[in-house]
Amino acid sequence: MLNSAAAARRALPSIDRLLKLEAIGGLIDQYGRGLVVDTFRALLDEQRALLKHDDVAAPDDGELTRLCDERLHTATKASLKPVFNLTGTVLHTNLGRALMPQAAADAAMIAMTRAVNLEFDLGGGARGERDSHVEGWIKRLTGAEAALVVNNNAAAVYLTLNTFAMRKEVLVSRGELIEIGGAFRIPDIMTRSGCKLHEVGTTNRTHARDFTEAIGPRTAAIMKVHASNYAIQGFTASVPETQLAAIAHEHELPFWVDLGSGTLVDLERYGLPHEPTPRDAIAAGADLVTFSGDKLLGGPQSGIIAGRADLIARIRKNPMKRALRVDKVTLAALEATLRLYSDPDRLTSTVPTLRLLTRKQSDIQAQALRVLPALAAAVAGRAEAKIFACSSQIGSGALPVDALPSSGIALVPLAKRKGSAAEALSNAFRALPVPVIGRIKDGMFILDLRCLDHEQEFVAQLDKLATAGAMP
Ligand SMILES: *Cc1c(COP(=O)(O)O)cnc(C)c1O
DSSP states (O other), rough: OOHHHHHHHSSSSHHHHHHHHHOOOOOOOOOOOHHHHHHHHHHHHHHHHHHOOOOOOOOHHHHHHHHHHHHHHHHHSSSSOEEEOOOOEOOOGGGGGGGHHHHHHHHHHHHHHHHHHHEEEEETTOOOOOOEEEEEEHHHHHOEEEEESSSHHHHHHHHHHHHOTSSSSEEEGGGGGOEEETTEEEHHHHTTTOOEEEESSOOSSSOOOHHHOOOOOTEEEEEOOOOOOOOOEEEOOOHHHHHHHHHHHHTTOEEEEEEEEEOOOOOOOTOOOOOOHHHHHHHOOOSSSEEEEEEETTTSSSSSEEEOOHHHHHHHHHHHHHHOOOOOHHHHHHHHHHHHHHOOOGGGHHHHHHHHHHHOOHHHHHHHHHHHHHHHHHHHEEEEEEEEEEEEETTTBBBSSOEEEEEEEEEESSSSSSHHHHHHHHHHHSSSSEEEEEETTTTTTEEEEOOOOHHHHHTTTGSOOOOTOOOO
């Protein structure tokens, strides 16, 4: 036996000989020589180890080539790829938040593949300012005197604190000391930006006198954080923005509102719940307002700081602005998105985020009826598929309490242990070529169809649903 294993090991080809095979030439053309050599080397090492223990025959050239091809295919598949977001959360941070308008994608493509006047003033032929491409639109849409853009809203908050409050204090209501997913906590960001947080009032109630009494020689600003991902209900009180602005200005301090989502249009015009806009905050007396580009605005990941020209100029001079600035692709996409806002009547068709948020329940239900038979067939013997009235959320912190009536399909497992059966269904849908992400609730796997674009692609791949776990 030992001898035959040794013979099998000796029968393994050398890399040099493998690389001369005709079929391998094709792999080298496709994947590059380096990857092919590395893959073969790893394969041969594994085979040698296997042959040490088992009395098996060495794989022939054809088999080795097939294994190599399979591995290269898996190893080089794109890691970042499309999925179906059927979670019911329109702005899902883990699924990439806003889908960008076609106009933004077109503009981004040009900025990616051609030289552009990013920081070049075509009039004077001199150096230009990269934010100038979007500043005009932001001013127009918010009523601010000036604006700049950074990598995301967390960066906008950091940069604002770091510019005005390093080694000083910022007053914030205790009810607004928020954590937004991952590791973005207002208190932590304050520490990192070198400023001290001065909490004012209590979790549920904060009054004007709490602020006036807290102002001292080290106070640098008053900040209001929009309670974006939670709601405090019951016995509550907070100080209106106009009053906070008045208190700040009386003491010659800037008043700043961190809106988070910050939609540029009044959502009520589309029958959605009201969400404060940067224009509202500035009209109420805010000297600065910060908000995200990829939440309700529906554009690329970015953070916008808009407000008084003298304050924006100071932020622009902060050396950290350079570290947090956006690239040409983001600027191109943001400019194209902002331009769409000049025609508010068409926003529900031009900006996907607003299109998805304003989809009517009847329209979503009609789609659910269309895809129901294919889904029912795909899970036959395993689960029952039925139309399910559900509610979607905006996500990314906006309007945490208000839910949007939606429709979808519930897959109810036939197995006794509903929980693990729903889990198995969820796994199978995630393993599809274009993974489908839903949610599990009460032992059901639920697909909210509000965000189902590419319906045909969705239906066409259902026959690939793994049958593991089917009822016998
Ligand atoms: C989302 C949010 C942030 C962080 O914004 P990003 O764009 O995710 O960096 C900051 N403040 C508030 C109030 C938010 O809702």
